[in-house]
Amino acid sequence: MYSEKVMDHFTNPRNVGELENPDGVGEVGNPTCGDIMKIYISVKDGIITDIKFKTFGCGAAIATSSMVTEMVKGKTIEEAMKITNKSVAEALDGLPPAKMHCSNLAADALHKAIEDYRKKQAS
Amino acid sequence: MRKVYLDHSATTPVHPEVVKTINHYLTEAWGNPSSIHSFGREARKGLEEAREKVAALMGANPEEIVFTSGGTEADNMAVIGGAYAREKDGKHLITSQIEHHAVLDAFKYLEKQGFEVTYLPVDEDGLVRVEDLRNAIRDDTTLISIMHVNNEIGTIQPIEEIGAIAREKGILFHVDAVQSYGKIPVDVNKLNADMLTASSHKIYGPKGVGCLYIRKGVRIPSYTHGGGQEKKRRPGTENVPGIVGFGKAAEIAAQELEGEMKRLTALRDKLIKGIEERIPEIRVNGHRTKRLPGNANISFRYIEGESLLLSLDMKGIAASSGSACTSGSLDPSHVLLAIGLSHEIAHGSLRMTLGRDNTEEDIDYVLEVLPEIVERLRSMSPLYQRKETCKQKECYAHVQ
Numbered sequence: 001m002y003s004e005k006v007m008d009h010f011t012n013p014r015n016v017g018e019l020e021n022p023d024g025v026g027e028v029g030n031p032t033c034g035d036i037m038k039i040y041i042s043v044k045d046g047i048i049t050d051i052k053f054k055t056f057g058c059g060a061a062i063a064t065s066s067m068v069t070e071m072v073k074g075k076t077i078e079e080a081m082k083i084t085n086k087s088v089a090e091a092l093d094g095l096p097p098a099k100m101h102c103s104n105l106a107a108d109a110l111h112k113a114i115e116d117y118r119k120k121q122a123s
Numbered sequence: 124m125r126k127v128y129l130d131h132s133a134t135t136p137v138h139p140e141v142v143k144t145i146n147h148y149l150t151e152a153w154g155n156p157s158s159i160h161s162f163g164r165e166a167r168k169g170l171e172e173a174r175e176k177v178a179a180l181m182g183a184n185p186e187e188i189v190f191t192s193g194g195t196e197a198d199n200m201a202v203i204g205g206a207y208a209r210e211k212d213g214k215h216l217i218t219s220q221i222e223h224h225a226v227l228d229a230f231k232y233l234e235k236q237g238f239e240v241t242y243l244p245v246d247e248d249g250l251v252r253v254e255d256l257r258n259a260i261r262d263d264t265t266l267i268s269i270m271h272v273n274n275e276i277g278t279i280q281p282i283e284e285i286g287a288i289a290r291e292k293g294i295l296f297h298v299d300a301v302q303s304y305g306k307i308p309v310d311v312n313k314l315n316a317d318m319l320t321a322s323s324h325k326i327y328g329p330k331g332v333g334c335l336y337i338r339k340g341v342r343i344p345s346y347t348h349g350g351g352q353e354k355k356r357r358p359g360t361e362n363v364p365g366i367v368g369f370g371k372a373a374e375i376a377a378q379e380l381e382g383e384m385k386r387l388t389a390l391r392d393k394l395i396k397g398i399e400e401r402i403p404e405i406r407v408n409g410h411r412t413k414r415l416p417g418n419a420n421i422s423f424r425y426i427e428g429e430s431l432l433l434s435l436d437m438k439g440i441a442a443s444s445g446s447a448c449t450s451g452s453l454d455p456s457h458v459l460l461a462i463g464l465s466h467e468i469a470h471g472s473l474r475m476t477l478g479r480d481n482t483e484e485d486i487d488y489v490l491e492v493l494p495e496i497v498e499r500l501r502s503m504s505p506l507y508q509r510k511e512t513c514k515q516k517e518c519y520a521h522v523q
Contacts, residue, residue: 031466034446058427
């Protein structure tokens with residue numbers, strides 16, 4: 001039911017963990033629905049220099065978290081803001097229909113981390 | 124890679140002897156049991172022998188057995204047929220919150236047709252409280268349906284007591300015995316059942332066949348119309364290969380029941396104890412002793428069931444979970460919620476159901492592999508991280 005890419009990212013997730021002094025942190029989901037994603041970013045000169053994630057959830061939740069970290073590492077925050085949940089799913093060669101809305105929130109978590117970074121910059 | 128199948132409550136492999144029996148009725152004795160000639164008579168003979176074997180394993184008379192396409196059809200027949208059979212006496216029905224969907228959804232259908240249904244809660248072990256049942260009974264209550272063994276947590280209900288109350292009040296009593304028939308003793312008279320559902324593929328028989336026991340004298344309407352098969356209660360040419368396979372499976376189950384109960388109880392206890400010793404922050408779901416011999420259901424905090432299943436599958440271990448991701452809905456299992464688990468704990472549940480091919484070595488292998496998998500998934504979980512920095516309750520309040 002999952003693509004090979006999903007299974008690869010589930011089995012060998014990239015960038016798992018936390019950053020010690022992140023510039024931004026974003027979290028989506030809740031334990032009720034069974035998925036929580038938390039993303040930590042480091043930003044330097046408008047570029048995401050480091051990114052880590054922690055996820056409680058199903059195979060799709062873990063794989064999309066891993067994929068989004070790979071997609072944006074080294075990218076500008078503007079480029080990162082353009083990434084959507086849909087494009088993350090496409091990069092994984094698709095997700096089963098049932099997973100598209102409940103476990104495909106990694107881009108949302110990333111955007112929240114960027115918003116958090118921007119807020120901190122503004123204050 | 125070692126393959127360990129721990130999902131026997133989902134389905135079981137067909138016993139080689141059963142395969143032989145089925146094969147004979149596919150290739151040699153393929154007649155229509157309704158035909159008068161020798162081909163038909165041979166098929167009829169096989170069919171009636173199977174009926175005797177299936178009946179014997181539940182202490183019933185063969186003429187009280189109606190073969191169906193499986194447990195779901197039999198449950199629907201019993202619940203819907205039972206409700207309409209007594210419609211003139213009342214429209215109040217009683218079941219429990221933890222029934223299989225084949226029963227629950229039949230009751231939901233009846234609610235739409237104007238019946239009133241009481242869904243009894245269960246305690247934290249998954250047991251129906253007999254007092255609750257007594258209190259729920261009204262003058263217009265006509266049908267009670269309670270499962271013998273729960274398919275997820277393996278809890279064995281006090282069916283004898285419930286049946287005695289139903290009998291005393293003159294209320295029809297149906298028992299969904301899909302998870303108990305052939306695995307623990309089932310006797311329709313001891314259980315005081317008026318109707319009882321059993322399924323073939325849970326006891327090493329083929330899929331697509333089951334039966335409903337209907338006590339002599341109990342009449343329920345039929346919703347299938349056609350020929351006179353199964354005394355008009357379930358018309359249509361009989362699934363002879365499936366039914367004879369079911370009969371053979373019942374015959375073998377009867378011979379092996381006592382030994383398998385002992386063996387599987389020991390293996391199950393070894394598995395549960397082993398997990399308790401090796402992995403912290405778990406919860407054993409279901410009653411500890413009033414429990415199906417082969418059932419272990421455990422919640423692992425901070426992780427989600429589907430991830431656990433995928434990881435186990437990669438190690439050759441097949442199990443199931445009550446998480447939303449595996450139930451096809453947004454909510455985790457209704458059974459786990461009914462025993463009082465929070466959504467988060469319910470999402471992290473793992474059901475392992477043992478069967479005839481499982482060995483001590485299988486359990487050792489699971490106990491070797493599982494702790495690493497749980498540790499890996501926990502290390503990725505933001506909930507687990509929080510636990511180290513704040514008290515659990517505060518953590519959950521924070522993430523809600």
